[in-house]
Amino acid sequence: MTATAGTESDTTSDGMKLTLKIWRQANPETPGAMHTFHLEGVSPDMSFLEMLDVLNEQLNAEGEEPIAFDSDCREGICGMCGLMINGQAHGPEVTTTCQLHMRTFSDGDEITIEPWRADAFPVLKDLCVDRSSFDRIIQQGGYVSVNTGSAPEAHSIQVPKDAADRAFDVATCIGCGACVAACPNGSASLFMGAKITHLGELPQGQAERDARVVNMVGQHDHEGFGGCTNIGECTAACPKEIPLDVISQLNKDLRTAMRHGH
Amino acid sequence: MTEFTSDVDSHPDSPGQDSDDAVGYYVPGEPIADTKAPGGPISERWNTRKFEARLVNPANRRKLSVIMVGTGLAGASAAATLGEAGYVVKSFCYQDSPRRAHSIAAQGGINAAKNYKEDGDSVHRLFYDTVKGGDYRSRESNVYRLAEVSTNIIDQCVAQGVPFAREYGGLLDNRSFGGVQVSRTFYARGQTGQQLLIGAYQALERQVNAGTVTTYTRHEMLELIVVDGKARGIIARDMVTGEIETHLADVVVLASGGYGNVFYLSTNAMGCNVTATWRAHRKGAYMANPCYTQIHPTCIPVSGTHQSKLTLMSESLRNDGRIWVPKNKADCTKDPRDIPEEDRDYYLERIYPSFGNLVPRDIASRQAKNMCDEGRGVGPEVEGVRRGVYLDFADAIGRLGRDAVEDKYGNLFDMYARITGEDPYQVPMRIYPAVHYVMGGLWVDYDLQSTIPGLFVTGEANFSDHGANRLGASALMQGLADGYFVLPHTIRDYLADGPFEAVDPSHPAVVEARRSVEDRIEHFMTVQGTRSVDSYHRELGNIMWEYCGMERTEDGLKKAIDLIRGLRDDFWRNVKVLGSAATLNQSLEKAGRVADFFELGELMCIDALNRRESCGGHFRGESQTEDGEALRHDDQFAYVAAWEFAMDEGLGAQKPVLHKEDLTYTAIEMKQRSYK
Ligand SMILES: Cc1cc2nc3c(=O)[nH]c(=O)nc-3n(C[C@H](O)[C@H](O)[C@H](O)COP(=O)(O)OP(=O)(O)OC[C@H]3O[C@@H](n4cnc5c(N)ncnc54)[C@H](O)[C@@H]3O)c2cc1C
Numbered sequence: 001m002t003a004t005a006g007t008e009s010d011t012t013s014d015g016m017k018l019t020l021k022i023w024r025q026a027n028p029e030t031p032g033a034m035h036t037f038h039l040e041g042v043s044p045d046m047s048f049l050e051m052l053d054v055l056n057e058q059l060n061a062e063g064e065e066p067i068a069f070d071s072d073c074r075e076g077i078c079g080m081c082g083l084m085i086n087g088q089a090h091g092p093e094v095t096t097t098c099q100l101h102m103r104t105f106s107d108g109d110e111i112t113i114e115p116w117r118a119d120a121f122p123v124l125k126d127l128c129v130d131r132s133s134f135d136r137i138i139q140q141g142g143y144v145s146v147n148t149g150s151a152p153e154a155h156s157i158q159v160p161k162d163a164a165d166r167a168f169d170v171a172t173c174i175g176c177g178a179c180v181a182a183c184p185n186g187s188a189s190l191f192m193g194a195k196i197t198h199l200g201e202l203p204q205g206q207a208e209r210d211a212r213v214v215n216m217v218g219q220h221d222h223e224g225f226g227g228c229t230n231i232g233e234c235t236a237a238c239p240k241e242i243p244l245d246v247i248s249q250l251n252k253d254l255r256t257a258m259r260h261g262h
Numbered sequence: 263m264t265e266f267t268s269d270v271d272s273h274p275d276s277p278g279q280d281s282d283d284a285v286g287y288y289v290p291g292e293p294i295a296d297t298k299a300p301g302g303p304i305s306e307r308w309n310t311r312k313f314e315a316r317l318v319n320p321a322n323r324r325k326l327s328v329i330m331v332g333t334g335l336a337g338a339s340a341a342a343t344l345g346e347a348g349y350v351v352k353s354f355c356y357q358d359s360p361r362r363a364h365s366i367a368a369q370g371g372i373n374a375a376k377n378y379k380e381d382g383d384s385v386h387r388l389f390y391d392t393v394k395g396g397d398y399r400s401r402e403s404n405v406y407r408l409a410e411v412s413t414n415i416i417d418q419c420v421a422q423g424v425p426f427a428r429e430y431g432g433l434l435d436n437r438s439f440g441g442v443q444v445s446r447t448f449y450a451r452g453q454t455g456q457q458l459l460i461g462a463y464q465a466l467e468r469q470v471n472a473g474t475v476t477t478y479t480r481h482e483m484l485e486l487i488v489v490d491g492k493a494r495g496i497i498a499r500d501m502v503t504g505e506i507e508t509h510l511a512d513v514v515v516l517a518s519g520g521y522g523n524v525f526y527l528s529t530n531a532m533g534c535n536v537t538a539t540w541r542a543h544r545k546g547a548y549m550a551n552p553c554y555t556q557i558h559p560t561c562i563p564v565s566g567t568h569q570s571k572l573t574l575m576s577e578s579l580r581n582d583g584r585i586w587v588p589k590n591k592a593d594c595t596k597d598p599r600d601i602p603e604e605d606r607d608y609y610l611e612r613i614y615p616s617f618g619n620l621v622p623r624d625i626a627s628r629q630a631k632n633m634c635d636e637g638r639g640v641g642p643e644v645e646g647v648r649r650g651v652y653l654d655f656a657d658a659i660g661r662l663g664r665d666a667v668e669d670k671y672g673n674l675f676d677m678y679a680r681i682t683g684e685d686p687y688q689v690p691m692r693i694y695p696a697v698h699y700v701m702g703g704l705w706v707d708y709d710l711q712s713t714i715p716g717l718f719v720t721g722e723a724n725f726s727d728h729g730a731n732r733l734g735a736s737a738l739m740q741g742l743a744d745g746y747f748v749l750p751h752t753i754r755d756y757l758a759d760g761p762f763e764a765v766d767p768s769h770p771a772v773v774e775a776r777r778s779v780e781d782r783i784e785h786f787m788t789v790q791g792t793r794s795v796d797s798y799h800r801e802l803g804n805i806m807w808e809y810c811g812m813e814r815t816e817d818g819l820k821k822a823i824d825l826i827r828g829l830r831d832d833f834w835r836n837v838k839v840l841g842s843a844a845t846l847n848q849s850l851e852k853a854g855r856v857a858d859f860f861e862l863g864e865l866m867c868i869d870a871l872n873r874r875e876s877c878g879g880h881f882r883g884e885s886q887t888e889d890g891e892a893l894r895h896d897d898q899f900a901y902v903a904a905w906e907f908a909m910d911e912g913l914g915a916q917k918p919v920l921h922k923e924d925l926t927y928t929a930i931e932m933k934q935r936s937y938k
């Protein structure tokens with residue numbers, strides 16, 4: 001970040017030249033491969049995904065099918081985007097792919113772009129993967145069982161501010177899957193730990209605490225995610241800075257549940 | 263639903279209206295009324311309706327099926343609640359997970375009349391603020407109900423584990439939001455929408471586990487199926503395999519969000535679209551007040567033609583920032599720090615000395631545009647114009663110290679720095695207005711049922727609660743009110759007629775719906791023209807922004823309609839969609855959405871043309887006071903404009919039928935607003 005005034009971005013019309021090596025794959029069945037593209041006139045003010053938009057416009061004009069990649073909010077909150085950029089999940093900064101800007105890169109750079117790689121996230125096409133395994137983990141207990149209309153008055157539940165803040169901090173997980181993509185074992189422990197900790201910090205989450213952790217972990221393993229060996233790549237890649245200690249919490253809750261006979 | 267259609271073509275008699283700029287662009291129809299809202303005292307109406315709405319025997323619920331399009335606050339909450347009640351629910355969204363619906367991006371908070379602060383808030387006050395905020399263009403019965411159920415929303419969300427901000431005593435915290443005088447906004451730091459949506463999403467996934475709800479992600483609804491006058495299903499495309507699927511049910515609910523992306527650039531997510539509601543509109547559902555859009559004054563400006571979306575920054579910034587542009591055009595390219603005080607025009611402080619930088623959203627937005635149109639905008643030049651004004655914190659930093667400013671606005675400053683690469687502690691921020699929300703949407707009655715029986719519409723997709731302008735923190739409230747507490751009661755009155763006769767997939771109406779979807783896709787895949795979908799979308803957006811944005815005039819709107827029609831024809835002939843329809847194909851997805859945006863844009867301009875008054879966020883050039891302020895005309899325009907789709911074959915364009923729903927207020931008195 002610099003202190004320059006906005007007026008300087010006037011001079012970006014010539015822009016950066018980049019060499020892009022991008023994974024292309026027609027569908028889940030067909031094997032993919034890396035392809036090389038050259039792109040000029042990239043403005044440092046573009047987001048990474050806007051740079052890909054420009055490439056796609058160029059490909060379309062040349063008669064080549066645009067590259068498929070996911071995004072929706074482009075504000076770093078929906079969790080839809082996610083690319084391996086030069087081997088790093090979401091690229092070199094602690095943020096989502098959509099919030100990464102081209103000023104992080106330099107003229108002449110070569111950038112490698114791949115989809116998330118994990119057994120539990122099959123590639124659908126080009127840079128898009130299937131993360132529905134995350135939803136299935138949540139289905140196994142990532143909630144509080146309370147039907148609409150049966151809730152007590154909100155102020156009848158008091159939550160100490162510390163617990164509420166901690167619950168909030170870990171509830172900010174956007175379900176992007178970067179933790180899985182960054183993990184050499186392809187484990188989703190950080191994602192799962194964030195949910196276990198969010199609900200475990202709150203009085204509302206206590207009744208189902210044991211069953212929740214047991215069932216979610218069961219689904220996690222069933223989906224083909226790997227086990228956690230405490231490497232810590234997940235938390236380094238996480239755009240929401242979910243801390244590693246949610247995994248300790250997960251393991252602790254799991255042990256407690258087992259002790260309780262689950 | 264064509265029973266109201268009138269074939270009268272000239273209409274000198276638009277009742278009550280002095281003039282009608284839209285003569286020739288539409289056909290006047292019979293008035294329309296909401297027949298479902300009970301009479302009686304306003305505070306009793308919802309109870310009455312809940313009581314009168316028939317019940318469905320729990321044993322019968324398993325025989326009744328609901329299609330829910332959308333998994334935002336409005337859709338996920340309703341799908342979960344109907345699943346809990348025992349109905350068979352199919353839930354659709356275009357993202358890869360229900361949790362990613364656009365509601366996730368809402369920052370500020372959610373209103374509820376809890377009166378936890380004992381500051382004089384009440385259901386009536388929230389009702390009053392919302393009707394007044396909507397500039398007396400919403401329906402009073404609906405708004406009252408919204409205020410009434412708002413308190414239940416907070417209870418429900420807390421029970422689900424939504425981590426709202428709390429005070430040290432462990433109780434919920436509130437803040438004041440959007441210029442109201444009470445603190446009734448509940449929030450979860452700057453991520454309220456995310457936390458509320460995750461609560462609703464988890465409730466939804468719980469029902470998936472329970473077997474009552476089936477989710478269809480990466481599925482896009484492309485057509486509504488209407489059989490014997492009733493909504494009975496949808497045609498959807500599996501966005502991964504390209505397969506066209508028929509889904510049949512007893513009732514269809516659209517919770518598909520807003521259409522702000524008709525402007526191309528907006529704060530909406532990339533995929534937000536009008537397709538679901540527009541296809542329903544084409545099948546007979548009336549579209550109400552389509553021209554009512556909300557423009558937010560404090561967004562990060564466009565940095566180049568590559569811009570794909572805009573980012574909102576909290577309006578609270580205007581509490582301490584001072585807005586200005588250079589007095590002289592020649593200074594617009596200078597480093598703002600080198601422009602001396604006497605060469606700066608703090609135009610809001612100059613024009614509105616009593617409100618200054620805190621004038622309402624629409625005024626702040628409009629004046630920013632005026633300054634840039636005059637050639638005094640700052641920042642990068644995009645397509646020949648600099649669209650940005652300074653929001654300067656130098657005085658605030660001088661007065662309060664950098665730490666205090668950082669405390670209050672640190673996260674916003676960081677976000678700004680990340681996107682623009684500039685340090686707002688050192689150089690003034692640049693801001694510009696952007697489209698952010700649409701108040702218009704499908705017309706619904708008090709039951710949230712559209713003019714097609716069996717088609718219900720909730721959340722931003724309907725028109726009902728916000729009139730001509732929405733108060734901050736009220737969209738989240740409406741989405742959850744509709745989904746958790748309103749729709750589940752009103753839909754049962756419709757479902758009580760069931761079990762319904764099953765529709766055969768070979769029914770001509772189903773076959774026709776499917777074929778029209780297939781034909782459209784086939785067309786896009788075979789045109790093989792020269793222009794990308796995005797290039798058309800961007801051009802449409804420019805037209806809409808220029809002529810149907812903050813300030814509208816008769817001439818401008820007429821010009822826009824011509825431009826849109828020309829561009830649309832070119833689009834159908836010359837668009838270029840590569841790849842195959844049998845795989846994931848994002849250009850194809852966008853082509854379908856843009857095709858519908860063209861038709862919507864045309865209708866928005868016709869609606870705006872008809873409404874020759876300035877109200878809510880809309881300034882009609884022809885309707886202003888002597889000193890250039892907005893002038894509303896209650897004697898002529900206190901109605902909901904409900905449009906029925908119709909084509910004029912000769913013209914090859916829409917010629918919709920206008921049905922007016924008169925707005926009457928029994929519990930509140932209409933007043934003109936004043937901010938000088
Ligand atoms: C940046 C931003 C900040 C905001 N902040 C606030 C705030 O602080 N407070 C407030 O009250 N409001 C705020 N709003 C407004 C509010 O967020 C929205 O109005 C509200 O969330 C809309 O909810 P919804 O459920 O109606 O629709 P959405 O959340 O938009 O959901 C639409 C759903 O429909 C699905 N869908 C759409 N089309 C199709 C189709 N054709 N086929 C299949 N599925 C489809 C989508 O997949 C999605 O699941 C903000 C809006 C923005 C843009």
Ligand code: SF4
Pocket residue numbers: 172173174175176177178179180190191194234237238239240241242
């Ligand atoms: S824990 Fe972090 S990296 Fe993993 S899904 Fe959540 S936000 Fe993404």
Ligand code: FES
Pocket residue numbers: 070071072073074075076077078079080081082096097098099
């Ligand atoms: S697109 Fe939503 S987080 Fe990146």
